[in-house]
Amino acid sequence: MADRILLSAPHMSGNEQRYINEAFETNWIAPLGPNVNAFEEELASYVGMKGAAALSSGTAAIHLALELIGVGKDDRVFCSSLTFIASANPIVYLGAEPVFIDSEPDTWNMSPNALKRAFKDAEQEGRLPKAVIIVNLYGQSAKMDELLEICEQYDVTVVEDAAESLGSEYKGKKSGTFGKYGVYSFNGNKIITTSGGGMLVSDDLEALERARFLATQARDQAKHYQHSVTGYNYRLSNILAGVGRAQLEVLDDRVKEKREIFNRYVEGLGDIEGLEFMPELEGTFSNRWLSVITLDPEKNSVSPYELIDALEAENIEARPVWKPLHMQPVFEGNKFFVHSENDTVSERLFITGVCLPSGSAMKEDEQALVISVIRKKLMGAT
Numbered sequence: 001m002a003d004r005i006l007l008s009a010p011h012m013s014g015n016e017q018r019y020i021n022e023a024f025e026t027n028w029i030a031p032l033g034p035n036v037n038a039f040e041e042e043l044a045s046y047v048g049m050k051g052a053a054a055l056s057s058g059t060a061a062i063h064l065a066l067e068l069i070g071v072g073k074d075d076r077v078f079c080s081s082l083t084f085i086a087s088a089n090p091i092v093y094l095g096a097e098p099v100f101i102d103s104e105p106d107t108w109n110m111s112p113n114a115l116k117r118a119f120k121d122a123e124q125e126g127r128l129p130k131a132v133i134i135v136n137l138y139g140q141s142a143k144m145d146e147l148l149e150i151c152e153q154y155d156v157t158v159v160e161d162a163a164e165s166l167g168s169e170y171k172g173k174k175s176g177t178f179g180k181y182g183v184y185s186f187n188g189n190k191i192i193t194t195s196g197g198g199m200l201v202s203d204d205l206e207a208l209e210r211a212r213f214l215a216t217q218a219r220d221q222a223k224h225y226q227h228s229v230t231g232y233n234y235r236l237s238n239i240l241a242g243v244g245r246a247q248l249e250v251l252d253d254r255v256k257e258k259r260e261i262f263n264r265y266v267e268g269l270g271d272i273e274g275l276e277f278m279p280e281l282e283g284t285f286s287n288r289w290l291s292v293i294t295l296d297p298e299k300n301s302v303s304p305y306e307l308i309d310a311l312e313a314e315n316i317e318a319r320p321v322w323k324p325l326h327m328q329p330v331f332e333g334n335k336f337f338v339h340s341e342n343d344t345v346s347e348r349l350f351i352t353g354v355c356l357p358s359g360s361a362m363k364e365d366e367q368a369l370v371i372s373v374i375r376k377k378l379m380g381a382t
């Protein structure tokens with residue numbers, strides 16, 4: 001039986017063990033140590049930000065970013081709707097109210113039109129948001145120029161959720177460096193992984209120092225244990241930071257491999273009626289974390305779920321596109337602003353989208369199998 005082909009399996013470089021051994025030999029088995037410091041410096045320098053704070057997850061990084069901005073009870077935070085729930089959960093942790101913003105078709109990310117409407121509505125109600133969380137989906141940067149201009153106009157701070165877009169670029173600048181805060185994730189399925197982990201980046205070094213303080217139970221400078229505010233246990237382990245350092249060394253290779261995978265899907269599937277690929281906006285460079293397609297129900301009678309089942313039958317993992325957060329039961333009743341009256345883009349992408357296996361360690365013959373199963377399913381049925 002062939003091995004299961006996964007959506008995006010971890011892909012080690014081979015150097016991880018060296019950094020782990022170093023941590024063991026020096027007995028730095030703790031959520032601090034030389035690997036943590038070095039990983040922060042190396043990542044900040046890779047993306048071109050002044051500093052970085054290594055944390056236990058991307059979710060923790062979003063949580064701390066919002067806390068540093070001062071988001072609190074009954075505040076509002078705007079957030080992309082088409083994303084993983086981790087983008088919005090920290091808003092709820094802080095007792096604030098998420099307001100969801102639709103996607104636009106060119107990048108699948110936050111629609112400037114919808115964002116403008118959300119701001120107008122909030123202005124009328126006299127309740128402007130404290131922050132805007134802009135997500136870069138599947139490696140594709142959002143329309144940062146347009147979105148930042150709107151946020152600046154209202155003087156509202158931006159957090160860039162770049163959990164899926166490490167290594168991507170927007171107009172030659174690394175994804176995750178456009179807001180006051182940028183967030184990366186090193187969860188097991190991300191483009192590089194530490195099994196679990198995250199990073200908060202910023203040019204505000206004082207804010208990052210505060211983030212490290214909050215991430216270590218907010219312990220005051222005193223010999224005894226003293227705490228004046230509530231903190232968290234959110235730092236990254238020195239062992240996992242070692243894994244991260246080795247992974248960061250091969251990030252550019254991973255981006256290249258992911259882009260090659262995407263190109264092979266285009267070659268193998270590009271002629272199928274009604275099948276479209278996730279776009280790459282001009283002036284942006286996507287890490288193609290996942291290769292994503294949409295199936296036009298008017299041109300192809302096979303639904304995304306039928307395609308996912310057909311792949312599953314061959315032991316191949318595929319997934320629907322994220323279910324938009326405004327459609328989630330847990331966010332029932334939260335405000336949502338559409339891209340245009342006759343096109344709710346995030347819902348359309350959810351209904352028509354399929355994420356294909358995109359692991360950088362996937363072999364060419366494995367991908368050829370994926371392509372042939374898709375061709376058989378879609379061409380046999382039209």
Ligand SMILES: *Cc1c(COP(=O)(O)O)cnc(C)c1O
Pocket residue numbers: 056057058059060083084086087135161163164184185186187196197198
């Ligand atoms: C993975 C992910 C996160 C959360 O990262 P964790 O490290 O799993 O907490 C946040 N936002 C998006 C868009 C993600 O894909």
